[in-house]
Amino acid sequence: MTRMGSLVWNPIVAREARTRMRSKRAAFILFCWLAALGVVAILAYASAGNQSASVTVLAHSGVTVFDSLVAVVVALLLLLVPGLVAGSIAGERERQTLDLLLCTRVRPWRVVIGKLAASLAFMGFLLVASLPILSVVALLGGIAWSDILIVVGLGALTAVTIGSMSILFSAISKGPTGAIVCSYVAMFILLVGPLVLGSYLLAQGFASGVNGGGYSSSSGSGLIAGPAIVPQQSAAPPLIMALSPGVAIGSEVASISLQNCTSGLLPNTFGGGSFSSPSGYNCGAVTFDRIGSGPLNGWHIWQVFVVFAIALSSVCISLAIVALRGRVPWPRRALPEGT
Amino acid sequence: MITGTHLARAFGERMALSDCSFQIDTGAVFGLVGPNGAGKTTTLRILAGLLQPTSGTASVDGLDILTHPQVVRERVGWMPDFFGVYDRMTAREYLTFYASCYRIPRARIGRLAADLMDLVGLPDRMDTPVEALSRGMKQRLCLARALIPDPPVLLLDEPASGLDPRARVELRELVRELHNMGKTMVVSSHILPELAEMCTSFGFIDGGRMVAQGTLEELTGGRDRSTLRINVAGDVHAAAVALDGIPGVIAVRPGDAYVEVDVHAGAEATSAILQALLAAGITVTAVNPVGSSLEDVFLRVTGQPLEQTA
Numbered sequence: 011m012t013r014m015g016s017l018v019w020n021p022i023v024a025r026e027a028r029t030r031m032r033s034k035r036a037a038f039i040l041f042c043w044l045a046a047l048g049v050v051a052i053l054a055y056a057s058a059g060n061q062s063a064s065v066t067v068l069a070h071s072g073v074t075v076f077d078s079l080v081a082v083v084v085a086l087l088l089l090l091v092p093g094l095v096a097g098s099i100a101g102e103r104e105r106q107t108l109d110l111l112l113c114t115r116v117r118p119w120r121v122v123i124g125k126l127a128a129s130l131a132f133m134g135f136l137l138v139a140s141l142p143i144l145s146v147v148a149l150l151g152g153i154a155w156s157d158i159l160i161v162v163g164l165g166a167l168t169a170v171t172i173g174s175m176s177i178l179f180s181a182i183s184k185g186p187t188g189a190i191v192c193s194y195v196a197m198f199i200l201l202v203g204p205l206v207l208g209s210y211l212l213a214q215g216f217a218s219g220v221n222g223g224g225y226s227s228s229s230g231s232g233l234i235a236g237p238a239i240v241p242q243q244s245a246a247p248p249l250i251m252a253l254s255p256g257v258a259i260g261s262e263v264a265s266i267s268l269q270n271c272t273s274g275l276l277p278n279t280f281g282g283g284s285f286s287s288p289s290g291y292n293c294g295a296v297t298f299d300r301i302g303s304g305p306l307n308g309w310h311i312w313q314v315f316v317v318f319a320i321a322l323s324s325v326c327i328s329l330a331i332v333a334l335r336g337r338v339p340w341p342r343r344a345l346p347e348g349t
Numbered sequence: 350m351i352t353g354t355h356l357a358r359a360f361g362e363r364m365a366l367s368d369c370s371f372q373i374d375t376g377a378v379f380g381l382v383g384p385n386g387a388g389k390t391t392t393l394r395i396l397a398g399l400l401q402p403t404s405g406t407a408s409v410d411g412l413d414i415l416t417h418p419q420v421v422r423e424r425v426g427w428m429p430d431f432f433g434v435y436d437r438m439t440a441r442e443y444l445t446f447y448a449s450c451y452r453i454p455r456a457r458i459g460r461l462a463a464d465l466m467d468l469v470g471l472p473d474r475m476d477t478p479v480e481a482l483s484r485g486m487k488q489r490l491c492l493a494r495a496l497i498p499d500p501p502v503l504l505l506d507e508p509a510s511g512l513d514p515r516a517r518v519e520l521r522e523l524v525r526e527l528h529n530m531g532k533t534m535v536v537s538s539h540i541l542p543e544l545a546e547m548c549t550s551f552g553f554i555d556g557g558r559m560v561a562q563g564t565l566e567e568l569t570g571g572r573d574r575s576t577l578r579i580n581v582a583g584d585v586h587a588a589a590v591a592l593d594g595i596p597g598v599i600a601v602r603p604g605d606a607y608v609e610v611d612v613h614a615g616a617e618a619t620s621a622i623l624q625a626l627l628a629a630g631i632t633v634t635a636v637n638p639v640g641s642s643l644e645d646v647f648l649r650v651t652g653q654p655l656e657q658t659a
Binding site (some may be wrong): 019021022024025028029033034105106107109110111112113114115118338339340341 | 397399400401414415416417418419422423425427429431433434435436437438442446447449450451452494564
C-alpha cells in the first residue's frame with residue numbers, strides 16, 4: 011500500500027456505508043428528506059406571489075425558495091446528525107464489537123475518523139440526492155453560485171461540527187442512548203447558547219451604557235449592517251453570536267437576500283445578467299453579516315464561525331481519540347503500525 | 350508459552366484478580382476453570398492485551414503485555430463470550446471486513462475467508478446473513494474471525510456457553526483440530542465436563558487467585574494413589590474388616606452402606622479387594638472412583654463445588 015493509500019485506508023467507512031444503506035431506516039430517512047425538501051420548495055415557490063414569466067420575478071422566487079430550502083436543510087441536518095453519529099462508537103461498545111476492532115490493526119484515530127466520515131458521508135449522500143430539488147434555485151435565478159456554495163459549505167461545516175461533538179459523546183458514553191441525548195443537548199446549546207448569551211450581553215451593554223467605542227463601521231455599530239441601525243456596542247456580543255451555526259448561516263442567507271434587494275439587482279445564476287428588483291419586494295428587517303469592531307473587524311460572521319467550528323471539531327475529535335485510546339493499554343512509546 | 354506473574358486487577362474497590370500466577374506450555378489446550386466472577390474473563394482480557402493489570406505482568410508468545418500490548422492484541426486470537434457480529438452483513442463480508450482491519454492484502458482475503466469458513470465447518474454459509482446464523486454457527490464464525498491473523502495463541506472465553514449439545518460436540522472437535530495445528534489455546538468455562546474432554550492441562554481460579562494448576566493426573570494427586578467407593582449390601586464394618594491388610598490397600602473408611610478405600614493405583618489392588626469381599630460373603634453392588642474427576646479436584650482445592658460457587 012502506498013503512503014497515501016495507507017493514510018486514507020479505513021475499512022470502517024466501507025462497512026458502515028454498506029450496512030447503513032441496507033437498513034430500512036436509510037431508505038426512510040432519504041424519503042422523508044426528499045419529501046420535506048420537495049414540499050417546502052413547492053410551498054415557497056407558490057408563496058413567492060406573482061407567477062408571471064418575468065425573469066426578475068422568477069429571480070425573486072428563487073431567493074425565496076433558496077431561503078426556505080436552506081432553512082429546511084439546516085433543520086434536517088441538525089435533527090439527523092446527532093442521531094446518526096452519536097450511536098456509532100457507543101453502538102460498537104454496546105454490541106461489544108469495539109474490543110474486537112481494537113484488537114486489529116485499526117488504530118483508535120481511524121475508528122473515530124471512520125465512524126464520523128461514514129455518518130457524514132450519509133449526510134453527503136442526502137445532499138447529493140436533493141440536488142434535483144436544489145437545482146430549482148438555479149433554474150429560477152436570483153442567487154449566485156458562490157452564495158450557494160458558501161451556504162452549502164456552512165451547512166456541511168455545521169454537520170461536521172455537530173458530528174464531532176456527537177462522536178465525542180459516543181466515545182465516552184456507555185451506551186448509544188446516553189450519547190444521543192447528550193449530543194442533542196450539546197447541539198441545542200451550540201445553536202441557541204451563543205445567541206442567548208450574545209443577546210444578553212447586548213442588552214446589558216445598552217443598559218449599562220458600556221460600549222466598545224472607537225470602532226468604525228458603516229452603521230456606527232459593532233456590526234457592519236446593510237440598512238440596519240444598531241447602537242454602538244462592545245465587540246463581544248456579535249463575536250459570541252457568530253459562534254452559533256444558526257446565526258452564521260442565517261446571517262449569510264439574510265445578507266444574500268438583502269444584497270439583492272438593496273442593490274436593486276438580482277444576479278442571474280445562469281447568464282450572469284442583471285435585472286431590476288421587482289417592485290413591491292420588501293427588503294426586510296435588520297440584519298448583519300460582518301463584525302464591525304475589535305480584532306476581527308471586517309470579518310464575515312460566517313468566517314468567524316468557520317474558525318470556531320474547525321477549532322471545536324478538532325478538539326472534540328482529539329478528545330474522542332484520547333477516550334478511545336484509554337480503553338485499551340498502550341506502550342509508553344507507540345510502535346510503528348507495520349510492527 | 351504464556352505466563353502470568355503475580356497478576357492483579359482491581360475495578361474500583363473490588364479485586365477481580367489478585368496475585369494470579371500461571372504458566373501455559375506452547376501447544377497446550379489450557380482449561381481455565383472457575384465459577385462466575387472468579388476472574389477468568391479478566392485474566393483472558395489481560396492476556397489479550399485489552400486490559401492493563403493493576404500489578405504483575407504477563408507474556409504471550411514471548412511478548413510482554415505491558416511493553417507490547419498492541420503487538421499482543423494483533424497476534425492473539427480473542428474470542429469473547431459474546432458473538433460480536435454486525436447485522437446486515439453476510440458471513441463473507443464479516444470476515445472480509447476483519448481481514449481488511451488486519452491489513453490482509455485484498456487479493457488474499459477471498460481465499461482466506463473461504464479457508465476459514467471451511468475450517469470452522471461453515472463452507473456453505475458464506476453468503477448467509479450473519480443474523481440468520483444459529484448460535485453455534487455464530488460462535489464458529491467468531492472463531493473464524495479470531496483466526497484471521499493466524500495467531501499462535503487463541504483465547505476462548507466461555508466458547509460453549511449457550512450452545513446445544515450438538516454444537517458443543519462440534520466446537521470440541523474444532524478445538525481438537527486447532528490443537529493439532531499447533532495452536533496454544535486458553536479455554537475458560539465454568540462447565541467442567543466440556544473442558545475435561547478438550548483440554549490438556551487445567552488451571553483452577555477462584556476469588557481472583559489461581560488455586561491449582563496442572564494436568565488432570567497432576568491435579569488428581571498422581572497415578573499411584575486413588576480412592577474407591579465400594580457400595581455393599583450388608584454389614585459395612587464386616588466389609589472393612591475383610592479389606593484390612595490386603596496388599597495395595599492404604600486405608601479403609603466405613604460409610605453408610607459403603608466403604609471408601611484408598612489404594613495404590615492399579616488393577617491388582619481393585620481385583621484383590623473384590624476377591625476379598627466375595628470370599629467374606631459380602632455382596633458388592635457398585636465400585637466407583639472417588640476424587641479423580643475435575644469436579645472433585647475443584648471441590649478439594651476450593652472447598653466448595655463449582656455449582657455452588659457459580
